[in-house]
Amino acid sequence: MNDPRVRSFQISPGDLEAAQLDDLIREIEQKSLFYHQEKKKSLRARYIYGTIFLIINLCAWFIRDYAQKALTLLPHVSSCGPEGSHCFHTLGVLRVSLGCFIFFLIMFLSTWNTMKLHQAQNTWHSDNWSFKFLLLVSVMVATFFIPQLYIQIYGEIARVGAGIFLGLQLISVIEFITWWNNYWMPNNQSKQSCSFGFVMSIVFYIGSVCGIAVMYYFYVASTACALNIFFISLTVILLIIMMVMSLHSKVKSSLMSSGIMASYIVFLCWSAIRSEPSHTKCNAHTQNGHTDWITVLSFLIAIGAIVMATFSTGIDSESFSFQFRKDEAKEEDDIPYSYGFFHLVFSLGAMYFAMLFISWNLEHSARKWSMDVGWTSTWVKIVNEWFAAGIYLWKLIAPIVRQPRVHEQPQPTTTECHKNTVAFQNNLTLSKSVLKVHCKSRDDDLGDHFLRFQDAAYNFSFHDHFILYTRFKCILSKGANLEYHKTFLGYEADKYRRCGALYAWEARDDAIYLSTKDEPTKLMYSWDKD
Numbered sequence: 102m103n104d105p106r107v108r109s110f111q112i113s114p115g116d117l118e119a120a121q122l123d124d125l126i127r128e129i130e131q132k133s134l135f136y137h138q139e140k141k142k143s144l145r146a147r148y149i150y151g152t153i154f155l156i157i158n159l160c161a162w163f164i165r166d167y168a169q170k171a172l173t174l175l176p177h178v179s180s181c182g183p184e185g186s187h188c189f190h191t192l193g194v195l196r197v198s199l200g201c202f203i204f205f206l207i208m209f210l211s212t213w214n215t216m217k218l219h220q221a222q223n224t225w226h227s228d229n230w231s232f233k234f235l236l237l238v239s240v241m242v243a244t245f246f247i248p249q250l251y252i253q254i255y256g257e258i259a260r261v262g263a264g265i266f267l268g269l270q271l272i273s274v275i276e277f278i279t280w281w282n283n284y285w286m287p288n289n290q291s292k293q294s295c296s297f298g299f300v301m302s303i304v305f306y307i308g309s310v311c312g313i314a315v316m317y318y319f320y321v322a323s324t325a326c327a328l329n330i331f332f333i334s335l336t337v338i339l340l341i342i343m344m345v346m347s348l349h350s351k352v353k354s355s356l357m358s359s360g361i362m363a364s365y366i367v368f369l370c371w372s373a374i375r376s377e378p379s380h381t382k383c384n385a386h387t388q389n390g391h392t393d394w395i396t397v398l399s400f401l402i403a404i405g406a407i408v409m410a411t412f413s414t415g416i417d418s419e420s421f422s423f424q425f426r427k428d429e430a431k432e433e434d435d436i437p438y439s440y441g442f443f444h445l446v447f448s449l450g451a452m453y454f455a456m457l458f459i460s461w462n463l464e465h466s467a468r469k470w471s472m473d474v475g476w477t478s479t480w481v482k483i484v485n486e487w488f489a490a491g492i493y494l495w496k497l498i499a500p501i502v503r504q505p506r507v508h509e510q511p512q513p514t515t516t517e518c519h520k521n522t523v524a525f526q527n528n529l530t531l532s533k534s535v536l537k538v539h540c541k542s543r544d545d546d547l548g549d550h551f552l553r554f555q556d557a558a559y560n561f562s563f564h565d566h567f568i569l570y571t572r573f574k575c576i577l578s579k580g581a582n583l584e585y586h587k588t589f590l591g592y593e594a595d596k597y598r599r600c601g602a603l604y605a606w607e608a609r610d611d612a613i614y615l616s617t618k619d620e621p622t623k624l625m626y627s628w629d630k631d
Contacts (some may be wrong), residue, residue: 198455213441262452282358373482411450441481
């Protein structure tokens with residue numbers, strides 16, 4: 102769908118001379134300003150959706166704990182049953198969760214294929230807040246007229262959806278740990294980065310050991326606490342395995358990443374044990390029946406953690422392969438994050454917060470100011486811990502399992518590894534129009550470059566990344582209005598690290614050609630036209 106605001110940036114046809122080139126650049130800058138403003142609105146919209154999700158969480162808590170006294174009209178709704186019992190407590194939370202799920206599911210279905218900032222779906226995602234507010238309220242109210250049976254069916258489905266949410270969140274956390282490790286511990290480590298990584302590794306492992314000691318002290322009152330001993334001891338074993346594997350010569354990892362992961366699984370173990378029912382003799386946080394400020398603060402922090410977990414996972418579409426690939430660059434008019442994935446995560450988050458508020462139990466209501474307490478909650482968290490450790494260990498050994506046989510690998514050389522070069526030449530002999538070149542990798546945006554006919558070639562050089570897969574995505578544009586264009590991978594790393602490679606791209610009137618040191622010039626891509 103063409104946006105009228107984008108059409109207003111059309112440029113008069115004709116051959117481009119020096120003055121016309123300035124006009125072209127000015128028009129491109131105006132278009133860039135429009136895309137910049139649209140991106141700002143899109144990024145701002147994330148926080149609005151996060152605030153909406155927080156308010157819905159608070160509404161679910163209110164419906165569970167206090168609505169029976171405050172909302173006197175609900176008992177008169179037939180679907181709410183005798184004295185409104187089907188609209189408060191556990192079933193009330195599920196109704197609010199269902200409303201939230203439906204709203205974000207509608208947003209997902211209406212934005213999942215959005216790719217460009219000038220599409221109508223981008224405006225729907227970032228604007229129209231009054232209409233979306235009415236839609237949300239309508240859906241929320243409608244859920245209180247749904248019969249009890251369907252709400253209970255939704256509760257069973259919500260258990261599955263909450264499990265999927267936990268899996269997505271787990272992958273996002275592990276990808277963040279990997280990114281942080283690569284950021285602070287690059288392969289060509291300087292002494293400073295090595296020192297920092299070593300210090301941080303010690304900090305995280307000391308924190309993990311202290312966490313283990315605290316859990317043994319508070320949650321193992323006697324040898325009768327066999328289950329807690331099992332949970333904590335297995336966590337210790339997992340820590341040792343991760344540390345030993347990180348030190349193995351064939352594993353491309355560091356103690357820093359395993360230290361962060363160790364702290365994370367210790368936290369999951371602590372969270373699981375703390376979710377045990379308060380009446381158990383091995384729970385050090387047994388409560389005496391009244392609500393104190395620590396309980397209230399813990400509850401509010403837990404709500405904030407739910408919202409933050411949903412928000413951070415929702416904006417992390419690059420850790421998944423639904424719409425974006427990590428190493429591919431984005432065009433200027435691409436959306437800044439996957440709208441569909443964002444709303445999908447929030448719809449699953451609606452199921453997740455429902456399970457936490459009712460402690461994964463569809464039969465009994467949770468106590469006031471409590472969240473995620475009970476044996477079901479404990480086992481969900483402990484399995485999540487084991488699953489996290491399993492995924493991380495697989496990420497460590499997967500490169501070893503998948504690596505090629507020794508005789509298939511090229512022989513190492515002692516010569517210096519020269520940089521690879523990508524070059525672009527304007528050979529538009531008929532139109533003699535300006536060629537616009539824009540290349541971008543995961544880490545570097547090289548910006549716009551304009552080549553007149555017979556100008557010197559534009560080129561850039563780089564080394565392949567030691568760990569990540571190096572790609573440069575390039576966009577070539579030509580014509581009076583830059584109406585002819587092509588997006589392609591100007592460079593893509595091979596299975597083995599390249600040294601001194603040359604990719605010479607040539608823009609001709611009919612198509613785009615490529616020549617390398619090993620291959621003669623050949624046709625690669627035809628031009629696309631708006």
